[in-house]
Amino acid sequence: MAFAYEGAEKDVAMKRLDRYLISVLLMGTAPVLLLLLGLFGFVTLAEELESVGEGRFEDADALRVALLTLPRIALDLLPVATLLGGVMALGGLAAEYELTAMRAVGMSQWRLAKPLVIGAGLLAGAVMLSQQFVVPYLERDASELRTRKLAETVHGGEATEFWTRDGSHFIRVGEVQFGTMPADVEIYDLGPDHKVQSVLQARAADVLGPGRWRLRDVTESRIDGTTVTQVKQTEREWQSFLSPDQMASLVAPLETLTLSDLYNYVVYLESTGLNAHRYRFRWWQVVSMPVGLLAMCLLGLPFVLGSVRSRSAGVRILFGASVGIGFYLSEQTASQLTLLYELPPAPMALLPDTVLLTASVFALTRVD
Numbered sequence: 001m002a003f004a005y006e007g008a009e010k011d012v013a014m015k016r017l018d019r020y021l022i023s024v025l026l027m028g029t030a031p032v033l034l035l036l037l038g039l040f041g042f043v044t045l046a047e048e049l050e051s052v053g054e055g056r057f058e059d060a061d062a063l064r065v066a067l068l069t070l071p072r073i074a075l076d077l078l079p080v081a082t083l084l085g086g087v088m089a090l091g092g093l094a095a096e097y098e099l100t101a102m103r104a105v106g107m108s109q110w111r112l113a114k115p116l117v118i119g120a121g122l123l124a125g126a127v128m129l130s131q132q133f134v135v136p137y138l139e140r141d142a143s144e145l146r147t148r149k150l151a152e153t154v155h156g157g158e159a160t161e162f163w164t165r166d167g168s169h170f171i172r173v174g175e176v177q178f179g180t181m182p183a184d185v186e187i188y189d190l191g192p193d194h195k196v197q198s199v200l201q202a203r204a205a206d207v208l209g210p211g212r213w214r215l216r217d218v219t220e221s222r223i224d225g226t227t228v229t230q231v232k233q234t235e236r237e238w239q240s241f242l243s244p245d246q247m248a249s250l251v252a253p254l255e256t257l258t259l260s261d262l263y264n265y266v267v268y269l270e271s272t273g274l275n276a277h278r279y280r281f282r283w284w285q286v287v288s289m290p291v292g293l294l295a296m297c298l299l300g301l302p303f304v305l306g307s308v309r310s311r312s313a314g315v316r317i318l319f320g321a322s323v324g325i326g327f328y329l330s331e332q333t334a335s336q337l338t339l340l341y342e343l344p345p346a347p348m349a350l351l352p353d354t355v356l357l358t359a360s361v362f363a364l365t366r367v368d
Contacts, residue, residue, distance in 0.1 A: 014111075024089045025089060028092075029082050036081055037070060044070075048066050049062045051146070061146070065146050068142035069139065071130065072255055080320075083299060083320045084321065086297055086299075086301075086320075087320040090304045093304075094304040099305065109301065109302070112301060113298055116298055116301060117294065120298075132258050136256050136257055139256045140256040143248070143253055147249035164242065167241075168189060169188070172188075176250060178257065180252060180265060181206065181207070182251075185202040185203075185215065187202075200215065200218060201220075202217060210244075211239055211241075213237070213238045213239075218233040218235070254279070257279075259283065265279055277342050281335075281339065285335070289353075291354060294357060295356035296356070302363035303319060304316070330352040
């Protein structure tokens, strides 16, 4: 019974240590994230202020757009903030011999890594929920706020209906499916007398590229006086007159798509024979974020174990910043190469995270 009691006490103590290390990791990450968020948020605000004066875009609009984009920026910065915050927080424990005491009571480097894995799981869960239920909607609000004041572009009702024109051409889009596919499309052409001479109606449209749309389930009505003739087609290509700004107002950026929207749109594009590479790669980028967070949480542990007091806080910050910047640059490089040469989306999205995680595990194996 005594041995059982001692074993239960040890389990309780280990759980307390786990909770303590998780809280240290999270509390170390929070101030670093806020600091980086303040810096990048200020840069974002400065960029938005450059657009003040265009159309009806005002200072208050720039501030609101910058605030709405802060959650997305926070998710982008979270891996680096986790590494920097984790290295500083664990370094503080090591400098006070707390990690030494934990190892003295029998906690190996792998046992110390367990609460860090749990902390990474909590952060990853928050990231995935935010990517599905929070960030895309805030990004959508920011995009709509920034673009809805374009000249001659109107969103009717609750921004579900889109109207715009170019000279004698008008277009109405009833809705945008998956944030990227115009549906319930009507295109009006006016004659020299400013009367409607033809109407194109399409159930949906695929945006193939700049100025190129593929209309589906098309009905063309030509009006000649009191005579109306109709021609129906399954598909038809249409040269769009919409400007880049008008397209930005109509088609949502990738950041405004939830995980489910991305997945469903990829399935749709592949079922219709269209190129889904860009959207599939974006989906894998989001899905691979937990792997990067796990790698960042673990990487700080082998660095602070061992001859800790010989490493100053400045050295720890330099280490975290160097690895964070290197990780960011590798992700950007992999992203550009993947999109440029249409490399396999899943391996390229996972490559930087997997390499860093492998390096973290290998470094832990080298700890005495």
